Amino acid sequence: MGLGTLILAGTGGAAFIAAAPFVLGAVGFTAGGIVAGSVAAKMMGAAAAASGGGVAAGSMVAILQSAGAAGLSAAANVAVGVGGALVGAAIAI
Template identity: 55%
Template sequence: MGLLIGLAIAAGAAGGVLLAPVALGAIGFGAIGPAAGSYAASMMSAAAIANGGAVAAGSTVAVLTSTGMAGLGAAGTAAAAGAGATVVGVIGRLWRR
């Protein structure tokens, strides 16, 4: 049973890495920036209004825009893998109850 759980968590980690760019693209964070009329564009607009006309460096919107344009990078890959593994681990725990 332990090996099966380990394999499922590894698959979740790989799935997180593979699905992160798809999810970013689905909400509008693309290779040339947020797509017009998308959820990403509305997030960027709200962040700019809240910050006096500019999007703050290091904000969630800035990081998602950068990731959509340049890819995950090492930290993003690790975060996506961790998120995917966590989701599978939580589902596994709930399943065994």
Template identity: 55%
Template sequence: MVAGHVIAITVGAGAAVLMGPVALGMFGFTPGGIAAGSTAASLMSTAAVANGGGVAAGGLVACLQSAAAAGLSGTATVALGSLGAATGEGVRWLSSKIWK
């Protein structure tokens, strides 16, 4: 049964790290900037209204755009991989309860 845990954790971590940049692009965070009419543009607009007209440095929108433009930092990669690993193991555990 240990092999099932290892596979779930490995697949979850790998998928999260590989799909992170893809997900950013799908929401409109691109290397060239935020795509017009995208979810990212809506988030940016909301953040600007909340901050009196500008997007705060270090805020969510700024961090996501930075990740899309420059890639994920080492810390962000580790955090994303850890979240993916936990999700993979959670899905394995849940499926073992459902299809017992």
């Protein structure tokens, strides 16, 4: 693995971590709740219909809303950073 790959991997990891809160907000997962008419609202509607009227705790919608409201946990930041690093390293290849 060359220096260029390491630089792009680090840049990708940092960029993904920095972008995650903005992406969550852009799709409708905000500190104030799910934005009406957004992608998040459509996901919530589908999840509620699939589970009989409510969004199940621990579901993807619940996890994303929690991240949108309170920010990403340390473990989630690590996962997002690793994903970004992998993308950055793949670009370098």
